[in-house]
Amino acid sequence: RKEVEQDPGPFNVPEGATVAFNCTYSNSASQSFFWYRQDCRKEPKLLMSVYSSGNEDGRFTAQLNRASQYISLLIRDSKLSDSATYLCVVNAHGGHTGFQKLVFGTGTRLLVSP
């Protein structure tokens, strides 16, 4: 089983739509969680951290369910510029090294059309 699993999509939505992405992780010791955005052939960029209490940043809302080991991202009022791949990322200690280690999902591709 992959450490971080996401539906690869693509999700094709019209402008203005609301779309939700889900992600599950397997390591119950994971400590922090993020959503990154990656545009084609570019590096990933942090979109938002995910907190247990849920958090919102403009049109984006992220939620975490530790009991179910499940993370979600909701995008409201989709814009054309939201088209990208959204990566679910989990941070866990890197085993014996003690260093943090980011584990990336394969990403969910979003295509917003006019």
Added chain:
Amino acid sequence: GAVVSQHPSRVICKSGTSVKIECRSLDFQATTMFWYRQFPKQSLMLMATSNEGSKATYEQGVEKDKFLINHASLTLSTLTVTSAHPEDSSFYICSARETSGPSYNEQFFGPGTRLTVL
């Protein structure tokens, strides 16, 4: 946010040659840098954690003698792909973590290096 640069952005080389990729933190010091590899339509996979002044820690399945990492200063880490082969063709991305300041512990990614081995 902090800025991380990579050089070169793209490299094409012949099979059997070695390629060096540089990763620099431009406006902050990073005792820890990370090297990732991403194949098409796959997730970023951590290759190794680079620690300033000490040996890198490699992930399982990554050959340390093939992927040489040097983190000689607080702002520079290098990855050398030795005796590159076509299967090493990939998108190599580094990240650096601030060790102090408001963005402490956040990883900042470089723009990536696209390696093509002929």
